[in-house]
Amino acid sequence: MDRKLLKTNAKQSLKSHYGTLVLITLITGAMVYPFITRNVDQLVLTNLQNPETAPAQNSILTVITARFAEGNTSAAILAIVIAVLFLLLTIFVLQSLNVIQARFHTEARTYEKVPMSHFFFLRSAGQYMNTSMHAFRAEFQLGLWSLTIVGGFIKFFSYLLVPYILAENPKLTGKEAILLSRKMMDGHKAEAFVLYLSMIGWELLSVITLGYAGIFFVNPYFASIKANYWADLRENYLKEHEEAKQLLNDPYLYAKAAPVVLSPAYKDHAMDEAYIRETQITLSGFKAFLANVLGIQVGSKKEVKVYRGVESLQSQSYEDHLVLNGEVYPTRLAPWFTNEMKHFNGYMSADQTYSIPTLLFLAVFYSVLGYLWMAAACLHHDFTFSPVLTGPWIPAFGLIAMLVQGLGTKMRGSYISDVIFTMIIVLAGLVLIHFVPELVAADLPNAVIAGSGAAMCTVYVLSPYLDYITHRKDNIWFPIISIVLFVIMIADVIMHAM
Numbered sequence: 001m002d003r004k005l006l007k008t009n010a011k012q013s014l015k016s017h018y019g020t021l022v023l024i025t026l027i028t029g030a031m032v033y034p035f036i037t038r039n040v041d042q043l044v045l046t047n048l049q050n051p052e053t054a055p056a057q058n059s060i061l062t063v064i065t066a067r068f069a070e071g072n073t074s075a076a077i078l079a080i081v082i083a084v085l086f087l088l089l090t091i092f093v094l095q096s097l098n099v100i101q102a103r104f105h106t107e108a109r110t111y112e113k114v115p116m117s118h119f120f121f122l123r124s125a126g127q128y129m130n131t132s133m134h135a136f137r138a139e140f141q142l143g144l145w146s147l148t149i150v151g152g153f154i155k156f157f158s159y160l161l162v163p164y165i166l167a168e169n170p171k172l173t174g175k176e177a178i179l180l181s182r183k184m185m186d187g188h189k190a191e192a193f194v195l196y197l198s199m200i201g202w203e204l205l206s207v208i209t210l211g212y213a214g215i216f217f218v219n220p221y222f223a224s225i226k227a228n229y230w231a232d233l234r235e236n237y238l239k240e241h242e243e244a245k246q247l248l249n250d251p252y253l254y255a256k257a258a259p260v261v262l263s264p265a266y267k268d269h270a271m272d273e274a275y276i277r278e279t280q281i282t283l284s285g286f287k288a289f290l291a292n293v294l295g296i297q298v299g300s301k302k303e304v305k306v307y308r309g310v311e312s313l314q315s316q317s318y319e320d321h322l323v324l325n326g327e328v329y330p331t332r333l334a335p336w337f338t339n340e341m342k343h344f345n346g347y348m349s350a351d352q353t354y355s356i357p358t359l360l361f362l363a364v365f366y367s368v369l370g371y372l373w374m375a376a377a378c379l380h381h382d383f384t385f386s387p388v389l390t391g392p393w394i395p396a397f398g399l400i401a402m403l404v405q406g407l408g409t410k411m412r413g414s415y416i417s418d419v420i421f422t423m424i425i426v427l428a429g430l431v432l433i434h435f436v437p438e439l440v441a442a443d444l445p446n447a448v449i450a451g452s453g454a455a456m457c458t459v460y461v462l463s464p465y466l467d468y469i470t471h472r473k474d475n476i477w478f479p480i481i482s483i484v485l486f487v488i489m490i491a492d493v494i495m496h497a498m
Helices: 003-016 018-035 039-048 060-067 073-110 116-124 130-145 151-158 162-168 174-185 189-197 200-206 212-240 241-248 261-267 269-279 286-293 301-324 358-382 395-407 414-430 436-441 444-470 477-497
Strands: none
Touching: 003 018, 003 189, 003 212, 018 073, 018 116, 018 212, 018 358, 018 414, 060 130, 073 130, 073 162, 116 189, 116 444, 130 151, 130 162, 130 174, 130 301, 151 174, 151 189, 151 358, 162 174, 162 212, 174 212, 189 212, 200 212, 212 241, 212 444, 261 301, 261 358, 261 477, 269 301, 269 414, 301 444, 358 444, 395 444, 395 477
16 A cells, blocks of 8 residues: 555545535534534523523433423423434434445546535435445444454454445445455555554644634545545455455446447437427526525426426436536446436436425424434433424524525535535524524534534535425425424414514
């Protein structure tokens, strides 16, 4: 292993995909934030709770037992639900994020662009749940090994390649991925340890800069180094073990496909372009302003349906164009691809427009998600959650998400500008929730990073996905339900204010 060459290649990869890799790092960090930082969570929760009813700190088990003893069944059930959600988050979100991040950095080695739609590659492969469980198995086994004196240290490096193996072939089982990682790391654990040691200085820089150097350079840089290390090990291993090519079966992650291979797979691209030209609706006036500046779509039901269909196809067609130019990984050549997936990712583009009922639904959803996010953090840090409002929501979170969603529409193509703009909005949101004075003395930088990561996750992942699943079929009840839920939440806020 040539460490100097690895780091040189990693810097080149980071330079070419800086915005994308920073964004992925920020989103991944936001998912684990509620479970690693204590001070901010307690300050946030203190300011979001009713001071007359917020009890003292307790463990999750104590909280559940005490609430049942008091006869407060609803509070006890909430604590149980949050605990279960925390377990599900650990299994099905945190583990899959490691695999997705590995995939992004691996694609970034070879291609000029990595579209954010590739965040959904496990969903496209139909392997999201399975891959999450298999990655969790490796993490669980590593946790058991950590109970021994040196086992955890050794097995950490033995299992180091599991996310990259699953990123290349998500159809593998956890047992197969672990066994392959152990074989590939045989004789390489010491050099991997030295590679990690060589990053200590950068990690200290991240600590000194309160995490900002980590987000904007150190973490994506180290992830790129590991992706290059994986590719180097993979290449050498396959030279000596031809049979492993049945497991590591995606050569186009590491070398571009020839045009003669791409053309047949993407032969319908010209037809898609022709359909877009013939069907595209040109907006003007106020409708154009709402769509282009705020990402809001208005119009008749038929007009909205046609506009959404063309908009979706445009996203996929643009990605196909980049594929044919050799700039993007050719999804249709992936071992797990089927014809039914051809226009799957086009439905989930961050720069798409949203109808008003969808935005109302998202505002409520993110308010509820913020409630669960903070409640999970509170239970994890032995802090009892007793919110001010009657309903299970924190509207400030929904408001921040919608502001980032709408006001940042024009920045969707520029990830770094979008991240910086989002950080400004999140900081303003902290002022709205009235706990900045306490955070300035405690952990404001981490709060801004975590909030920004969560907001970016809503814009680039959750909003497109939720919009996709709520519009797969025409549902006449969806607009009504969205409006009713939003009105109830606003009424709860007004009643509390009065």
